[in-house]
Amino acid sequence: MNSRDEIINAACQVFAKLGFRGCTTRRIADAAGVNEVTIFRQFGSKEALIREAMKMIHSVGLTPLPDVPSDPEHELTRWSESFIQHLRLRSSIIRKTMSEMEERPEMCEHASYVPRQASADLCHYLTALKRQGRTAERFEPKTAAAMLMGAIFADAMGRQMMPDVYPQPEEKAAQMYTRFLLKALGVENGTRRTTNKQTKRTKQLSA
Amino acid sequence: MNSRDEIINAACQVFAKLGFRGCTTRRIADAAGVNEVTIFRQFGSKEALIREAMKMIHSVGLTPLPDVPSDPEHELTRWSESFIQHLRLRSSIIRKTMSEMEERPEMCEHASYVPRQASADLCHYLTALKRQGRTAERFEPKTAAAMLMGAIFADAMGRQMMPDVYPQPEEKAAQMYTRFLLKALGVENGTRRTTNKQTKRTKQLSA
DNA sequence: GGTGTAAGCAAGTGACCACTTGCATTCCTG
DNA sequence: CAGGAATGCAAGTGGTCACTTGCTTACACC
Numbered sequence: 001m002n003s004r005d006e007i008i009n010a011a012c013q014v015f016a017k018l019g020f021r022g023c024t025t026r027r028i029a030d031a032a033g034v035n036e037v038t039i040f041r042q043f044g045s046k047e048a049l050i051r052e053a054m055k056m057i058h059s060v061g062l063t064p065l066p067d068v069p070s071d072p073e074h075e076l077t078r079w080s081e082s083f084i085q086h087l088r089l090r091s092s093i094i095r096k097t098m099s100e101m102e103e104r105p106e107m108c109e110h111a112s113y114v115p116r117q118a119s120a121d122l123c124h125y126l127t128a129l130k131r132q133g134r135t136a137e138r139f140e141p142k143t144a145a146a147m148l149m150g151a152i153f154a155d156a157m158g159r160q161m162m163p164d165v166y167p168q169p170e171e172k173a174a175q176m177y178t179r180f181l182l183k184a185l186g187v188e189n190g191t192r193r194t195t196n197k198q199t200k201r202t203k204q205l206s207a
Numbered sequence: 208m209n210s211r212d213e214i215i216n217a218a219c220q221v222f223a224k225l226g227f228r229g230c231t232t233r234r235i236a237d238a239a240g241v242n243e244v245t246i247f248r249q250f251g252s253k254e255a256l257i258r259e260a261m262k263m264i265h266s267v268g269l270t271p272l273p274d275v276p277s278d279p280e281h282e283l284t285r286w287s288e289s290f291i292q293h294l295r296l297r298s299s300i301i302r303k304t305m306s307e308m309e310e311r312p313e314m315c316e317h318a319s320y321v322p323r324q325a326s327a328d329l330c331h332y333l334t335a336l337k338r339q340g341r342t343a344e345r346f347e348p349k350t351a352a353a354m355l356m357g358a359i360f361a362d363a364m365g366r367q368m369m370p371d372v373y374p375q376p377e378e379k380a381a382q383m384y385t386r387f388l389l390k391a392l393g394v395e396n397g398t399r400r401t402t403n404k405q406t407k408r409t410k411q412l413s414a
Numbered sequence: 415g416g417t418g419t420a421a422g423c424a425a426g427t428g429a430c431c432a433c434t435t436g437c438a439t440t441c442c443t444g
Numbered sequence: 445c446a447g448g449a450a451t452g453c454a455a456g457t458g459g460t461c462a463c464t465t466g467c468t469t470a471c472a473c474c
Contacts, residue, residue, distance in 0.1 A: 017310075021226070098306065100226075100306075103225065115372065119372040143384070143387055145372075146361070150359070150384075155357060158305075160308070161308055162326075165322065165349075165356075166349070168349075177350070181354075183344055183346070184387055184391030
């Protein structure tokens with residue numbers, strides 16, 4: 001690992017703890033085990049370093065959702081779990097980035113890429129589910145997606161601060177939110193059954 | 208309005224824009240139209256001033272939820288709307304406060320009071336709804352509350368950054384989230400049904 | 415063995431930070 | 445009108461900030 005990567009790595013850690021204003025070049029240099037001048041020789045300025053560090057840390061792929069839903073509960077639960085884990089691992093950085101939204105909007109550009117993509121994927125999946133006729137209730141995919149993602153986001157951001165507000169245990173939370181969503185859509189448990197009856201049945205249940 | 212209040216007011220504004228580290232005593236003094244020394248004479252230190260400002264801005268009452276649910280859709284929608292409005296009006300400050308969680312946990316103490324209370328109120332209401340036998344689905348109140356509050360929180364914090372992810376129009380969002388919740392609980396639209404059983408039970412509850 | 419490149423070290427620059435001091439001004443009250 | 449409290453103003457203090465400069469060291473490659 002060369003000094004450049006060490007510095008970027010350290011910058012991410014210090015930024016996550018202290019935010020832009022708190023992450024001084026001295027602190028980054030100390031964390032990286034590097035002389036402060038090296039930072040300026042490598043990146044030119046603190047701004048440029050942080051920009052690079054943010055680009056790095058937010059460039060991740062999500063667990064994909066199948067194009068054609070087959071087992072919604074299983075597929076959505078897995079997706080929710082990977083999404084909540086992504087957010088939890090980065091919760092400090094995300095909080096810092098969001099708080100600097102007004103001052104440094106270009107940083108948010110990077111940070112918002114993953115949730116934007118996640119929302120689009122989820123909407124697409126829910127729309128497909130609807131088209132398959134496997135949802136008993138009428139619903140707007142965007143609202144449904146905002147509910148699930150909102151619950152996951154709030155959990156990832158806030159559980160540390162107020163653990164008593166969120167469902168226990170932490171590890172089951174994503175699954176519980178997912179089940180709740182499916183209940184609202186009127187989707188049955190289990191894998192896909194391709195009968196007409198099913199639609200009828202779930203409608204009766206909710207009536 | 209005396210200078211003390213002017214300073215606290217200005218501190219809130221500057222903090223909302225720049226966070227703790229960015230809200231310098233010089234900037235606060237300028238915003239308040241006051242000499243910088245006055246701040247130190249009145250509050251002793253920047254820390255003390257910000258503490259006081261945060262105490263002030265987070266001390267608010269929520270729209271109450273009735274002890275005995277009568278018209279869930281109406282009551283919950285009104286509550287959600289007041290909650291989302293509360294968060295939206297303070298979104299900048301909340302983002303800054305959350306980002307300073309690790310460094311200044313005592314600040315979060317104040318900030319978490321309202322959402323804690325909101326969660327408790329909502330859980331209480333949903334439990335009452337369940338006891339009235341007006342929910343067709345089985346559900347855990349805490350999970351349901353976390354879903355609704357999470358959606359509202361994420362909307363209030365994130366819509367500015369990624370408006371395309373949240374349902375439109377903005378003013379109807381709280382209502383849409385609420386309806387979605389009620390669908391998941393299997394609660395009927397409209398006002399309370401007055402079969403014998405239910406009337407008795409609720410009367411007992413409220414007594 | 416000479417050369418170029420990346421890194422360290424020490425020192426310094428001007429700007430800003432929280433906070434202090436001393437003194438002048440204003441205004442209210444007894 | 446006298447006295448005290450609240451405020452303004454100018455200046456200063458020690459600290460930290462991002463960033464620069466000049467010089468030295470270490471290692472890699474021809």
